[in-house]
Amino acid sequence: MIGFLKKINWMTLLIPIVSVILGLLCGAVIMLIIGYNPLLAYQSIVESIFLQPYYGGETIRAMIPLVLAGLAVAFAFRTGLFNIGVEGQLMVGWLASVACAIIFGHLPRVLLLPMSIIAGGAAGALWGYIPGLLKAKFKVHEVISTIMMNYIALYTTAYIIKNFLYHEGERTPTIPASASLASNFLANLTQGSRLHWGFIVVIIAVIAMWYILWKTTKGYELRAVGFSPDASKYAGMNVSRNIVLSLTISGIFAGLGGAMEGLGTYQYMTINSAFTGIGFNGIAVALLGLNSPIGVVFAGALFAGLQTGGLTMQSVAGVPVELIQIIIALIIFFVGSSYVIKWAIERLSRKGHKK
Amino acid sequence: MSIFEVLTIIIPSTLLTAAPLIFTSLGGVFSERSGVVNIGLEGLMSVGAFTAAISTLALEHSGFGDASPWIAILIAAIAGGLFSLIHAVVSISFRADQTVSGVALNFLAAGLTIFLVKMIYEGKGQTPYITHNIDKISIPGLSKIPFIGPIFFQQVTYTSYLAILVSVLVWFIIFKTPFGLRLRSVGEHPAAADTLGINVSRMRYIGVALSGVFGGIGGAVYLVTITSNYSVSTIAGQGFLALAALVFGKWHPIGAMGASLFFGFAQALSITSQQIPYLDRLPSVIMLTAPYVLTLIVLTGFVGRAEAPKADGVPYIKGQR
Amino acid sequence: GCGNGKTSGSSATKQTAFKAGEVTDVGGVDDKSFNQSAWEGLKSFAKDNNLKVGTGVKYLQSTQASDYSPNLNTMVHQNFNVVYGIGFLMQSDVQKIAEQNPKAHLGIIDAVAVDKNNKPLKNVASITFKEQQGSFLVGVVAGLTTKTNKVGFVGGINGALIKKFENGFKAGVKAVNPKADIYVQYAGAFDAPDKGAAIAQTFYTKGADIIYSAAGATGNGVFTEAKNRTKSGKKVWVIGVDKDQHDQGLPENVTLTSMVKRVDKAIYDVTKQAKAGKFPGGKVLEYGLEQNGVGIAPTTENVSKKALDAVSGYKKKIIDGSITVPTTDKEYKEYLANLK
Amino acid sequence: MSYAIEMRHIRKEFPGIVANDDITLQVEEGEIHALFGENGAGKSTLMNVLFGLYQPDQGEIYVHGKKAVIHDPNDATRLGIGMVHQHFMLIDKFTVAENIVLGKEPKKHGLLDMAKAVKIVKELSEKYGLDVDPNQKVEDITVGMQQRVEILKTLYRGSDILIFDEPTAVLTPLEIQELIVIMKRLVKEGKSIILITHKLKEIFEACDRCTVIRRGKNIDSVAISDTNPSELASMMVGRKVNVQVNDAPYEPKEKVLEVDHLTVLDSRKVNVIKELNLTVHGGEILGIAGVDGNGQTELIEAIAGLRKVKNGRIKINGQDVTNQKTRKIIEAGLGYIPEDRQKHGLVLDFSIGENMVLQTYYKKPYAQLGILQNKVITKKAKQLIQEFDVRTPSEKTLARSLSGGNQQKVIVAREVDRSPELLIAAQPTRGLDIGAIEFIHGKLIDEKKKGKAVLLVSFELDEILRLSDRIAVIYEGNIIDIVNPKETDENELGLLMAGRKKGGNQA
Numbered sequence A: 001m002i003g004f005l006k007k008i009n010w011m012t013l014l015i016p017i018v019s020v021i022l023g024l025l026c027g028a029v030i031m032l033i034i035g036y037n038p039l040l041a042y043q044s045i046v047e048s049i050f051l052q053p054y055y056g057g058e059t060i061r062a063m064i065p066l067v068l069a070g071l072a073v074a075f076a077f078r079t080g081l082f083n084i085g086v087e088g089q090l091m092v093g094w095l096a097s098v099a100c101a102i103i104f105g106h107l108p109r110v111l112l113l114p115m116s117i118i119a120g121g122a123a124g125a126l127w128g129y130i131p132g133l134l135k136a137k138f139k140v141h142e143v144i145s146t147i148m149m150n151y152i153a154l155y156t157t158a159y160i161i162k163n164f165l166y167h168e169g170e171r172t173p174t175i176p177a178s179a180s181l182a183s184n185f186l187a188n189l190t191q192g193s194r195l196h197w198g199f200i201v202v203i204i205a206v207i208a209m210w211y212i213l214w215k216t217t218k219g220y221e222l223r224a225v226g227f228s229p230d231a232s233k234y235a236g237m238n239v240s241r242n243i244v245l246s247l248t249i250s251g252i253f254a255g256l257g258g259a260m261e262g263l264g265t266y267q268y269m270t271i272n273s274a275f276t277g278i279g280f281n282g283i284a285v286a287l288l289g290l291n292s293p294i295g296v297v298f299a300g301a302l303f304a305g306l307q308t309g310g311l312t313m314q315s316v317a318g319v320p321v322e323l324i325q326i327i328i329a330l331i332i333f334f335v336g337s338s339y340v341i342k343w344a345i346e347r348l349s350r351k352g353h354k355k
Numbered sequence B: 001m002s003i004f005e006v007l008t009i010i011i012p013s014t015l016l017t018a019a020p021l022i023f024t025s026l027g028g029v030f031s032e033r034s035g036v037v038n039i040g041l042e043g044l045m046s047v048g049a050f051t052a053a054i055s056t057l058a059l060e061h062s063g064f065g066d067a068s069p070w071i072a073i074l075i076a077a078i079a080g081g082l083f084s085l086i087h088a089v090v091s092i093s094f095r096a097d098q099t100v101s102g103v104a105l106n107f108l109a110a111g112l113t114i115f116l117v118k119m120i121y122e123g124k125g126q127t128p129y130i131t132h133n134i135d136k137i138s139i140p141g142l143s144k145i146p147f148i149g150p151i152f153f154q155q156v157t158y159t160s161y162l163a164i165l166v167s168v169l170v171w172f173i174i175f176k177t178p179f180g181l182r183l184r185s186v187g188e189h190p191a192a193a194d195t196l197g198i199n200v201s202r203m204r205y206i207g208v209a210l211s212g213v214f215g216g217i218g219g220a221v222y223l224v225t226i227t228s229n230y231s232v233s234t235i236a237g238q239g240f241l242a243l244a245a246l247v248f249g250k251w252h253p254i255g256a257m258g259a260s261l262f263f264g265f266a267q268a269l270s271i272t273s274q275q276i277p278y279l280d281r282l283p284s285v286i287m288l289t290a291p292y293v294l295t296l297i298v299l300t301g302f303v304g305r306a307e308a309p310k311a312d313g314v315p316y317i318k319g320q321r
Numbered sequence C: 001g002c003g004n005g006k007t008s009g010s011s012a013t014k015q016t017a018f019k020a021g022e023v024t025d026v027g028g029v030d031d032k033s034f035n036q037s038a039w040e041g042l043k044s045f046a047k048d049n050n051l052k053v054g055t056g057v058k059y060l061q062s063t064q065a066s067d068y069s070p071n072l073n074t075m076v077h078q079n080f081n082v083v084y085g086i087g088f089l090m091q092s093d094v095q096k097i098a099e100q101n102p103k104a105h106l107g108i109i110d111a112v113a114v115d116k117n118n119k120p121l122k123n124v125a126s127i128t129f130k131e132q133q134g135s136f137l138v139g140v141v142a143g144l145t146t147k148t149n150k151v152g153f154v155g156g157i158n159g160a161l162i163k164k165f166e167n168g169f170k171a172g173v174k175a176v177n178p179k180a181d182i183y184v185q186y187a188g189a190f191d192a193p194d195k196g197a198a199i200a201q202t203f204y205t206k207g208a209d210i211i212y213s214a215a216g217a218t219g220n221g222v223f224t225e226a227k228n229r230t231k232s233g234k235k236v237w238v239i240g241v242d243k244d245q246h247d248q249g250l251p252e253n254v255t256l257t258s259m260v261k262r263v264d265k266a267i268y269d270v271t272k273q274a275k276a277g278k279f280p281g282g283k284v285l286e287y288g289l290e291q292n293g294v295g296i297a298p299t300t301e302n303v304s305k306k307a308l309d310a311v312s313g314y315k316k317k318i319i320d321g322s323i324t325v326p327t328t329d330k331e332y333k334e335y336l337a338n339l340k
Numbered sequence D: 001m002s003y004a005i006e007m008r009h010i011r012k013e014f015p016g017i018v019a020n021d022d023i024t025l026q027v028e029e030g031e032i033h034a035l036f037g038e039n040g041a042g043k044s045t046l047m048n049v050l051f052g053l054y055q056p057d058q059g060e061i062y063v064h065g066k067k068a069v070i071h072d073p074n075d076a077t078r079l080g081i082g083m084v085h086q087h088f089m090l091i092d093k094f095t096v097a098e099n100i101v102l103g104k105e106p107k108k109h110g111l112l113d114m115a116k117a118v119k120i121v122k123e124l125s126e127k128y129g130l131d132v133d134p135n136q137k138v139e140d141i142t143v144g145m146q147q148r149v150e151i152l153k154t155l156y157r158g159s160d161i162l163i164f165d166e167p168t169a170v171l172t173p174l175e176i177q178e179l180i181v182i183m184k185r186l187v188k189e190g191k192s193i194i195l196i197t198h199k200l201k202e203i204f205e206a207c208d209r210c211t212v213i214r215r216g217k218n219i220d221s222v223a224i225s226d227t228n229p230s231e232l233a234s235m236m237v238g239r240k241v242n243v244q245v246n247d248a249p250y251e252p253k254e255k256v257l258e259v260d261h262l263t264v265l266d267s268r269k270v271n272v273i274k275e276l277n278l279t280v281h282g283g284e285i286l287g288i289a290g291v292d293g294n295g296q297t298e299l300i301e302a303i304a305g306l307r308k309v310k311n312g313r314i315k316i317n318g319q320d321v322t323n324q325k326t327r328k329i330i331e332a333g334l335g336y337i338p339e340d341r342q343k344h345g346l347v348l349d350f351s352i353g354e355n356m357v358l359q360t361y362y363k364k365p366y367a368q369l370g371i372l373q374n375k376v377i378t379k380k381a382k383q384l385i386q387e388f389d390v391r392t393p394s395e396k397t398l399a400r401s402l403s404g405g406n407q408q409k410v411i412v413a414r415e416v417d418r419s420p421e422l423l424i425a426a427q428p429t430r431g432l433d434i435g436a437i438e439f440i441h442g443k444l445i446d447e448k449k450k451g452k453a454v455l456l457v458s459f460e461l462d463e464i465l466r467l468s469d470r471i472a473v474i475y476e477g478n479i480i481d482i483v484n485p486k487e488t489d490e491n492e493l494g495l496l497m498a499g500r501k502k503g504g505n506q507a
Ligand SMILES: Nc1ncnc2c1ncn2[C@@H]1O[C@H](COP(=O)(O)OP(=O)(O)OP(=O)(O)O)[C@@H](O)[C@H]1O
Pocket: B319, B320, B321, D014, D015, D017, D018, D019, D037, D038, D039, D040, D041, D042, D043, D044, D045, D046, D086, D166, D404
């Protein structure tokens, strides 16, 4: 870990920070123009997240699926693939975990909980495997196939719930407590938030992604194929298999994200008539986190914090929640424009030196 | 229902659903042919739909009557074009990753449009309904042709035909004019174009701006022919579908049109099939997922490999090797 | 603004002025449906009781399903005297918050809040509606108005709630017009006007001249299609839902009538009781024809005298119990069998 | 007398390096002027300054005696300067005619007039004897023809000063001869030419004068008639150059590669290799000579398992590897220096260290139980960097940022270090300077001395003649003859490569 710290390039760290500050500044300007009080708005966000355990807990809770979705996108990115299908993979993961928990409800917790989590990951894996296979075997562009898989997931999960796992309220029955990640301890700690044990899964996933990509031979292969399929082929690697593997692993992360919602946050799954949005947010989280596992955690925290805090901003300062989305968009633009920001920082610091 | 009756339902419905997709995917053709990936089509459609809603409302209020939605489409085209310039500046001048910028564009559009709706309509999350839509009509004369008429020329909107005509026009522009040649050269090999004195950045700005114009039109057409008001859920995935149509259509204007029509057809079929004997026995999920499953199947077999413009997604930095 | 919500726990101290709030789903307070209706109820309550909109009565909008819980929690912790969750989607969130804050008063629309043992929660007022009864009446109107003997029903998402609309409607049509064909289709979404339009197109092409849409914003597509048809000279009708949708049918005037669901009235009632210290916690309030909780829209200009008379006749029979309107497919089958 | 081009005291800095440091270049009207220097000496940079792609930090440019300010390629074109770039600037998916007229298209009613474009191209190509088919797509034509397209591009724009940046690096001997003829014809037409090349032979065949630069500085300008190759070479490197020759005795050992009646299809399903037989022994370098496009690439790819074999057998060390997976073939003893080093030889976004284990990363000692042993890899990389003299700040540097010569050294280091029984070297020295070429030649000879089999594929007859123990001539997918380098010369090889067997019969 110390070696890791040494490797940090300060510029790569500085850019997201500057971007966030710029994004927030722009948001403040918009608020001023429209006639809201930006100080009050931001104060309400910060106060709620850091001073009120409930919102702190909710922020971490919101982070759980977001970070997993972000890891899914980032993992695929690292291997040269753009997984827009996280949304669908997350949905099937959600359903599979809940279904497993309900169907095998009689099993003891030590078996049932891991099984349900694995079921979520496995379903996500399947949903990633298909576009992977289509790309490897038939050269179907993963951007289209994953978009298509999203819609297929949307309708299929709804159909399955409706016909096989229906409970009034347009949802599945509630999972047995033995499969639940929810915790009274955590809830009490955070004044009744929905914070659950899923964050442990996230920590494991973050470490796993880092370890797989940079410490294992499989990860080496995946990255090589991502950067240069041609050179990898010449070096004797199986390019097709690595594409499939990459999207499958990406799907596991996404599926786990769904499982966290199913076993942790909600304890059931509703019939979705539209996408959850978590998968698409995951794209932003990955980009903001520069596709690195640690970066995704920070980006996920920021995202979750803004979203949760945005709710208090709405109730305290009266600012429409959409402003949060605008600020997030601006932050992503700034991160993307790192070239200009770098240039500006360098100029500023040079000027500073001269003085 | 007889086959004929089924066709009189499905074909017009196909044309209606496809029109916004056609416009938007043509926008994508311009942008990506110039070498700028545009994931932001969804956002551009949102901006177009939003603009069309508020301008139609304003126009009909000032007595423009049936012309309102048409003028609104033009305004939306401009709005889309302007909005897309953000993507252009960030991804061309600031050298941002084009995917990153496109994703941000979608976020910004979703947030900004609803934010503005709330500002304009005193806190409401959606606009009122426009009263002057672009209507489905029977084309005089043509609709009287036996058999063909009722299938292709009844219950249709002019925008659908416009979309098809414009695809041909775009094909012409891209493949038959000096402008098109230059646009494509910039998307294939910007350094080569540069050495021949073609201003790479300018061509790419134009490509992206056109994608904004067309995306704006696509969103506007969706609004004035289908939804009639703007809310969060108005544009929910159509932009991504247009993106898929663009890739499906192999970055070719006519291909993109064909793919859009295919999506429109599959969707129309999925809805109408429930009223067609025998097909109605299938579980609804099969018909609902059919458009997407069919697309996957088609992509694996029949259309072969889609190849993007070579420099698509690659920022051009002068003098870099 | 209002309090900073720093107080923890749920000691609903009565020193502060009375406050009532609602948490909307993603549709927001102007969804032309129940969120809006609920908000209108709160607003008119505010007006009658000199409360300020924005502080005395207030709403929080959710942008995604995961926002329901924090939004409810925020209002509870800001010591709102009663907080409504609008829609059955919020059922489990309301239950959880109610259990965590036993002293808070909550309301839920379209669902019954229960504890782990399926007993109604003591601090939640569950507000439900007998949509089947109102739907029956518009079905009667449709059955008597159709010239083609074909009518359609467009549903949002196929589930228990919308099934009440469907079966009530079908029962009403069959009651007055046993030979009528009824086409039924669900769009699979409450926010897909394009699908609504496509389904309407299919129905109208198949010969239906009246469509009852119980599909939220998906129904907007039904209106668009009906207007298009009417403009091109083929008069068709739409029956609106939740609110009086007469205006939405203009200028082509395609709204035959609407099935109104008075969420506003229910909210107003419950809030009033809460203010008077008689919050109906633990009760399941069922709003039917009898309570004027459902019914046909006040605008009746497109409905024939004959149909109106039939409606009032059936209304009486439903209220006095001589007709039981079916809610599920099974009940509808039995109902049909009894008709013969 | 005024010069066609005079660049005075040009200075161009890049972050951290002075690419051109006070360079002066004088090109007389109607001459072919060679620009000669090591890789990275600053030749391309200087030419890019002249062509307006870079702005000089200092210095002045005179064109036909008049001071010129060149902001961009448009300015250069207006001044009559045209450039054929080191890496071709052609759009693969466009036709020849489209590539030529791009940016200055003939129009009719505002639309592209392709018919006219084709006509213009035909006329131009006839006038200068530059044979091209205007309607073919660039991706379908040979490298030689692509080069002609590049030249036509400049002529179409009316250039009278032509810059050729390493035009011959990718050409076959025949094509080089043709190019020299073309250049001479162009000069006769009144054009002036600047030619960049690493090949002394060409300079002496084609050029009138030569300017030598080293590390961004002017060394000298000389008339070709006043100098000789070894003088120029040492002027360029700054020291004496030792030419590597294959002087180790030829003692062939057991067969390492056996190719038996091999038939291979190309992407268009045409037989590109037909019933080909070939054997390479341990302890020998077998050179394959041939004109580009006669099946060399396909032969190598088939051996490496990258292309399906339709018929026939391939054996390495007696093991049948026909249609096996590439990895299996590598494990059977294949080493491979691919033709396209950037696309096939390296993962450019990997560090040098990571590239050093591209085929061995999963094996001990670089991995244990699927876990990379980064310390071992780093140590190995450091050792190879030292041993092969790779010029890089560290093993963590990305391969992308290395110069071409150093990239090639990384590949050679990796392949040689694995000590494969069979080493295939495809165009191993293309585009490299003399120093780097000799280094790599030395390494190939070392392999032979170790008793390994080396299969060398090159368009450089010189290289083939100097290194090979036996030379196999490939023509239209078949080995038409095997000759002893000691008993043949370039002329005979040239004839064989054109399909003529000894005795003057058409093969
Ligand atoms: N775009 C650039 N950015 C930074 N440095 C550059 C750039 N282009 C060239 N250089 C530097 O300038 C030096 C000269 O490069 P140049 O390409 O002119 O060499 P060259 O003489 O053409 O070599 P070769 O014979 O291999 O073509 C290089 O060593 C390199 O360090």
